[in-house]
Amino acid sequence: MLQQRNPQLNSHGELIHLLSIEGLPRAVIHHILDTAGTFLSVNDREVKKVPLLRGKSVFNLFFENSTRTRTTFEIAAKRLSADVINLDIARSSAAKGESLLDTIANLSAMHADMFVVRHSESGAPYLIAKHCAPHVHVVNAGDGRHAHPTQALLDMYTIRHYKQDFTKLTVAIVGDIVHSRVARSDIHALTTLGVPEIRAVGPKTLVPGDLKEMGVRVCHDMAEGIRGADVIIMLRLQNERMSGAMLPSAGEFFKNYGLTPEKLALAKPDAIVMHPGPINRGVEIDSAVADGTQSVILPQVTFGIAVRMAVMSTIAGNNA
Amino acid sequence: MTVNQLDAESLYTALLAGVKPLVKPNTALVGVWSGGAWLAERLQRDLGLAGEHGVISSALHRDDFSQRGMSNADPTKLPFEVDGRAILLIDDVLYTGRTTRAVINELFDFGRPASVTLAVLVDRGGRELPIEAAFTAARIALAPDDRLRLARDDAGRFSFDIKESD
Numbered sequence: 001m002l003q004q005r006n007p008q009l010n011s012h013g014e015l016i017h018l019l020s021i022e023g024l025p026r027a028v029i030h031h032i033l034d035t036a037g038t039f040l041s042v043n044d045r046e047v048k049k050v051p052l053l054r055g056k057s058v059f060n061l062f063f064e065n066s067t068r069t070r071t072t073f074e075i076a077a078k079r080l081s082a083d084v085i086n087l088d089i090a091r092s093s094a095a096k097g098e099s100l101l102d103t104i105a106n107l108s109a110m111h112a113d114m115f116v117v118r119h120s121e122s123g124a125p126y127l128i129a130k131h132c133a134p135h136v137h138v139v140n141a142g143d144g145r146h147a148h149p150t151q152a153l154l155d156m157y158t159i160r161h162y163k164q165d166f167t168k169l170t171v172a173i174v175g176d177i178v179h180s181r182v183a184r185s186d187i188h189a190l191t192t193l194g195v196p197e198i199r200a201v202g203p204k205t206l207v208p209g210d211l212k213e214m215g216v217r218v219c220h221d222m223a224e225g226i227r228g229a230d231v232i233i234m235l236r237l238q239n240e241r242m243s244g245a246m247l248p249s250a251g252e253f254f255k256n257y258g259l260t261p262e263k264l265a266l267a268k269p270d271a272i273v274m275h276p277g278p279i280n281r282g283v284e285i286d287s288a289v290a291d292g293t294q295s296v297i298l299p300q301v302t303f304g305i306a307v308r309m310a311v312m313s314t315i316a317g318n319n320a
Numbered sequence: 321m322t323v324n325q326l327d328a329e330s331l332y333t334a335l336l337a338g339v340k341p342l343v344k345p346n347t348a349l350v351g352v353w354s355g356g357a358w359l360a361e362r363l364q365r366d367l368g369l370a371g372e373h374g375v376i377s378s379a380l381h382r383d384d385f386s387q388r389g390m391s392n393a394d395p396t397k398l399p400f401e402v403d404g405r406a407i408l409l410i411d412d413v414l415y416t417g418r419t420t421r422a423v424i425n426e427l428f429d430f431g432r433p434a435s436v437t438l439a440v441l442v443d444r445g446g447r448e449l450p451i452e453a454a455f456t457a458a459r460i461a462l463a464p465d466d467r468l469r470l471a472r473d474d475a476g477r478f479s480f481d482i483k484e485s486d
Contacts, residue, residue, distance in 0.1 A: 038379065038380070038395040041395050042380075045430050047430075050429070051381060313390050314390050316386075317385050317389030318389050319386075
């Protein structure tokens with residue numbers, strides 16, 4: 001019987017697409033983080049560009065809005081010398097009724113070598129990876145509530161940069177976990193890298209109890225959740241969720257779960273504060289914390305370029 | 321000379337004597353990762369040069385990237401200004417010349433050196449590019465599939481890692 005293999009890996013176990021952190025071997029994650037370290041040092045050179053993707057075309061397909069992720073992917077691809085084509089799909093062919101696979105077929109006919117895909121439907125990047133030509137690589141830049149693997153990898157890079165050893169850490173992820181593809185990918189990555197305590201912190205409506213099945217400690221009390229933590233990952237409170245019955249008000253949320261200097265004092269003195277952005281000041285994070293000495297939110301953005309360079313060069317160098 | 325007669329330590333002594341005349345006042349030693357970097361580290365000390373040697377990786381300029389993918393090499397580290405320096409590249413084994421081509425491109429991403437010179441422990445022939453070393457401690461002919469590379473033990477002593485094809 002044919003065994004179903006991970007669609008991200010070729011028969012030698014090498015990464016050919018990046019679709020999800022789930023199922024990625026620890027060695028592959030470490031290889032990407034090590035490679036990112038090399039690319040970070042490219043910023044110190046007189047020539048801040050390397051020729052690895054020279055002659056390749058990277059198509060940014062964003063079916064959902066994004067500024068930071070799309071921009072950092074574009075910079076990463078350009079630093080690798082690729083030609084970058086940005087398509088604002090939401091306003092073009094999809095609006096005219098073209099199907100996803102027809103869009104991909106047309107772009108493939110324009111000799112695309114790599115697709116960077118963001119889509120509101122979970123699984124869209126898988127569908128593209130399954131149907132594109134063997135030489136084409138796919139990177140998931142966020143699909144529905146499912147996964148955001150490059151964000152998780154840059155989060156892991158950031159944690160490794162400041163804390164070195166994953167196996168002694170307590171990591172608290174705070175906020176709207178149920179809707180967060182970042183949280184899901186982070187939990188998979190932290191688990192794979194051997195973090196002994198991962199806490200999911202937030203109200204019952206946003207942090208369901210069944211997260212325990214992922215090996216996570218669920219805390220509905222903020223003080224309990226961040227006490228003694230080495231790393232605090234704050235999530236954006238998605239404004240679009242506020243209208244429903246999930247939350248009483250933004251002010252109420254800030255009072256209970258917003259990260260203030262007083263609450264941060266419960267964590268370890270050298271704890272770092274992370275956030276995938278964009279931040280909502282005064283909703284999930286106080287300005288004094290966002291701009292404070294323990295915040296590594298802006299280094300995360302810088303590391304994100306190096307990590308995306310590492311992902312693109314790794315998959316482009318492996319053949320199906 | 322056959323491959324099994326190669327003695328890395330005595331070849332290193334020859335390399336040390338051979339590079340001495342190549343060293344100028346503005347010379348900076350740069351070893352090619354990994355074997356060449358070990359050699360450069362020891363030469364820096366034995367030649368009594370001030371400062372730290374450089375380490376250079378071919379990973380970002382390899383011409384076989386699309387076949388072999390990203391390598392695991394350590395990143396390039398050049399702890400000095402490259403502009404105007406006489407760069408003395410050190411490698412353990414010179415073969416096709418493709419690694420040398422890649423590291424020269426890498427070097428120029430950091431600045432404009434005054435000159436680039438190459439010195440190697442072993443030249444095994446088989447060149448595919450017009451590249452020659454200014455000093456070579458030993459020359460040997462090997463079959464294309466044979467593997468020859470430098471190894472270093474915990475005490476810092478050199479030997480060769482040899483794997484002959486059938």
